[in-house]
Amino acid sequence: MIDPLLKRLRMRDDVSDAEEMTLREAIRERRALQAGEVAVREGEQLNVSILLLSGFMARYKDLQDGSRQIIELNVPGDFVDLHGFTLKRLDHNIAAMTACQIGLVTHEALKRIAEDHPHLTRLLWFMTNVDAAIHREWVLSLGRRTAQHRMAHLLCELHARLKAVGAVEADCTFSMSIRQVDLADCLGLTAVHVNRVLHELRERGLVEMQRGQIIVTNPPALRQLANFDDSYLYLERHPA
Amino acid sequence: MIDPLLKRLRMRDDVSDAEEMTLREAIRERRALQAGEVAVREGEQLNVSILLLSGFMARYKDLQDGSRQIIELNVPGDFVDLHGFTLKRLDHNIAAMTACQIGLVTHEALKRIAEDHPHLTRLLWFMTNVDAAIHREWVLSLGRRTAQHRMAHLLCELHARLKAVGAVEADCTFSMSIRQVDLADCLGLTAVHVNRVLHELRERGLVEMQRGQIIVTNPPALRQLANFDDSYLYLERHPA
DNA sequence: CGTGCTCTTGACAGTAGTCAAGATGAGTGG
DNA sequence: CCACTCATCTTGACTACTGTCAAGAGCACG
Numbered sequence: 412m413i414d415p416l417l418k419r420l421r422m423r424d425d426v427s428d429a430e431e432m433t434l435r436e437a438i439r440e441r442r443a444l445q446a447g448e449v450a451v452r453e454g455e456q457l458n459v460s461i462l463l464l465s466g467f468m469a470r471y472k473d474l475q476d477g478s479r480q481i482i483e484l485n486v487p488g489d490f491v492d493l494h495g496f497t498l499k500r501l502d503h504n505i506a507a508m509t510a511c512q513i514g515l516v517t518h519e520a521l522k523r524i525a526e527d528h529p530h531l532t533r534l535l536w537f538m539t540n541v542d543a544a545i546h547r548e549w550v551l552s553l554g555r556r557t558a559q560h561r562m563a564h565l566l567c568e569l570h571a572r573l574k575a576v577g578a579v580e581a582d583c584t585f586s587m588s589i590r591q592v593d594l595a596d597c598l599g600l601t602a603v604h605v606n607r608v609l610h611e612l613r614e615r616g617l618v619e620m621q622r623g624q625i626i627v628t629n630p631p632a633l634r635q636l637a638n639f640d641d642s643y644l645y646l647e648r649h650p651a
Numbered sequence: 652m653i654d655p656l657l658k659r660l661r662m663r664d665d666v667s668d669a670e671e672m673t674l675r676e677a678i679r680e681r682r683a684l685q686a687g688e689v690a691v692r693e694g695e696q697l698n699v700s701i702l703l704l705s706g707f708m709a710r711y712k713d714l715q716d717g718s719r720q721i722i723e724l725n726v727p728g729d730f731v732d733l734h735g736f737t738l739k740r741l742d743h744n745i746a747a748m749t750a751c752q753i754g755l756v757t758h759e760a761l762k763r764i765a766e767d768h769p770h771l772t773r774l775l776w777f778m779t780n781v782d783a784a785i786h787r788e789w790v791l792s793l794g795r796r797t798a799q800h801r802m803a804h805l806l807c808e809l810h811a812r813l814k815a816v817g818a819v820e821a822d823c824t825f826s827m828s829i830r831q832v833d834l835a836d837c838l839g840l841t842a843v844h845v846n847r848v849l850h851e852l853r854e855r856g857l858v859e860m861q862r863g864q865i866i867v868t869n870p871p872a873l874r875q876l877a878n879f880d881d882s883y884l885y886l887e888r889h890p891a
Numbered sequence: 892c893g894t895g896c897t898c899t900t901g902a903c904a905g906t907a908g909t910c911a912a913g914a915t916g917a918g919t920g921g
Numbered sequence: 922c923c924a925c926t927c928a929t930c931t932t933g934a935c936t937a938c939t940g941t942c943a944a945g946a947g948c949a950c951g
Contacts, residue, residue: 454882472791475878480794482787494784497777497891502784502883526769533765536776537737543779544734544742546786547722551712553793554720554839558939591898599794604939606899622948623897638715642694643742651737798907831930844907846931862916863929897947904941914931921924 412464413438413514415488415576420534422575424650430531433524438462438514444507450491451505457495459515463487466511467589471596472503481597483545484508484569488576494539496521509588533651544643553599561598562608563637566618570630571641586626594625652704653678653754655728655816660774662815664890670771673764678702678754684747690731691745697735699755703727706751707829711836712743721837723785724748724809728816734779736761749828773891784883793839801838802848803877806858810870811881826866834865 413435420426426434441464444450450461450468461468468485482503485491495501496518525532548568552561570585579585591609592602600608609625612618617633619626627633653675660666666674681704684690690701690708701708708725722743725731735741736758765772788808792801810825819825835845849865852858857873859866867873 470787472787474791474795478795480791482790494780497773497780498784498885499889499891502885503787525773529766529769529772532769532772533737536779539776539780539783540734540737543783543786544738546783546790547710547712547743549790550722550786550793551714551720553790554836555714555718590896596794601940602898603900603941606897607939610899620898645738645742649739651739830928841908842930843909843932847907850931860930892951894950896949899946900944902942904939906937906939908938909936910934912932915929917926917928919924919926921922 412441412512413462415464415486415578416462416490418576419488420538422646423537423648424534426531426534430528433528433531437516437520437524439517439520440515442513442515444468444511444513446507446509449504449506450513451495451501453502453504454500456500457492457498458518460493460495460518460521461491461505462514462516463489463491464512464514467508467587468505468511469508469593469597470501470503470505479596480599481593482549483542484597486569486572486576487578489542490535490538493521493535494542508593530651537645541645544645548643558598558600558604558608559611560637561600562594562605562612563617563633564639565594565597566625566627567630567634567637567639567641568644570627570633571639571644571646575644575646584626584628584630586624588624590623652681652752653702655704655726655818656702656730658816659728660778662886663777663888664774666771666774670768673768673771677756677760677764679757679760680755682753682755684708684751684753686747686749689744689746690753691735691741693742693744694740696740697732697738698758700733700735700758700761701731701745702754702756703729703731704752704754707748707827708745708751709748709833709837710741710743710745719836720839721833722789723782724837726809726812726816727818730775730778733761733775734782748833770891777885777891781885784885788883798838798840798844798848799851800877801840802834802845802852803857803873804879805834805837806865806867807870807874807877807879807881808884810867810873811879811884811886815884815886824866824868824870826864828864830863 463485465487469481470483471479471481473479552564573579591605595602595605617629703725705727709721710723711719711721713719792804813819831845832842835842857869
């Protein structure tokens with residue numbers, strides 16, 4: 412059940428059996444979330460962190476005027492609020508975008524890992540640093556890319572991240588159930604404009620849309636359009 | 652010389668004399684950077700991390716079309732590429748915006764800290780997580796705030812961060828030497844539009860500009876305009 | 892077979908970008 | 922001490938990408 416996480420970690424570095432055991436034992440509790448359910452609210456004091464086992468979650472911030480910005484979409488294998496271990500409260504909310512399965516790890520357990528397993532600790536630290544790298548790429552997108560390139564880039568990112576945890580079949584296609592409003596909140600656009608952008612991508616034969624699903628039909632072409640370079644995801648091996 | 656870092660860490664948690672010693676000893680080498688000098692290039696293999704002692708640095712990404720996006724501005728006390736310790740190469744460049752003094756810490760030294768000083772390690776991890784929180788706030792700004800609010804918010808952020816390391820006198824004013832092009836690259840705008848926004852902020856009596864210096868004359872009013880809430884900077888105390 | 896979400900589209904508006912021509916000002920060399 | 926140069930800042934006129942408003946279509950669900 413924590414396979415996506417292990418797969419992701421082992422892509423980067425070796426994870427010993429003892430370390431794998433430690434991780435497995437750290438996940439005491441398991442829960443299901445409904446689509447739309449808010450898992451963590453901004454400012455709450457935290458003493459557990461969430462490992463996403465299946466489904467999609469989103470971290471987002473709300474503004475006074477009612478607008479919302481999604482900061483990151485999370486896929487299975489993501490330690491959604493591991494950063495909460497050192498921050499103790501979050502500066503954003505986290506909600507389930509679809510029905511989800513999550514595992515809960517207490518901060519006590521994480522602290523024991525931090526005391527007794529320096530190598531594993533560095534791997535976890537690495538994971539939070541990759542999240543920061545993803546944030547940076549979003550800053551670049553929001554600051555300097557056009558709506559169309561932003562959309563293409565986001566879809567490429569999801570494709571790459573899902574593939575990394577083995578959630579894309581045949582490499583050539585993947586589909587995602589997400590509303591256009593939510594895409595808009597990821598991309599700093601309005602839902603209306605997201606619709607127009609998707610319309611154009613569909614006309615170019617890059618994506619398809621069906622009942623709340625976006626299907627990327629031609630990832631390579633999309634990558635080219637987005638000028639996508641996955642190096643910011645740190646998927647390469649580098650034992651430490 | 653590493654006082655700003657210590658001040659920042661002690662704002663969050665206790666730092667024992669032994670830990671302080673360890674940090675001081677970790678900084679073997681010291682260097683000066685000229686304004687404009689690139690300290691780290693995207694993709695380079697790294698084996699040291701940079702602690703900014705004085706001056707300003709910026710992390711930025713370049714796009715094929717020649718445009719640039721600054722991801723974060725760094726102030727004294729920032730461990731500019733501490734995340735390079737686990738990432739081993741960066742997904743962005745780092746350059747000096749002004750003349751700077753930096754301290755260099757080898758990854759070997761950091762590894763020793765990670766093995767022998769779990770509490771200090773958690774503090775360093777915390778620091779990289781705060782960087783990620785700053786990234787998140789920028790995502791929000793770029794995605795959902797207007798040019799004027801973005802500018803006001805950025806200036807508030809700098810004010811708050813500089814104040815946290817004791818670099819703002821009298822709380823009521825601070826000045827920064829930065830070109831309008833660079834502000835534009837922070838805010839996802841053009842230099843022309845930055846000029847217009849500053850012009851309006853000046854007319855409202857919130858900032859002044861003189862020879863490449865921006866002077867914030869009325870921080871409280873600026874905070875109100877920006878709707879600034881510093882909680883994302885995690886300046887409060889929380890021993891762990 | 893209504894009731895509500897979402898998605899679509901069209902017409903119009905506005906924030907920010909582009910292009911271009913000065914204005915300023917610091918630094919340099921005669 | 923006075924041109925001269927180069928970078929940066931300013932402004933104006935025009936453009937365009939994306940937002941706003943609004944109405945209708947499509948579809949799941951009870």
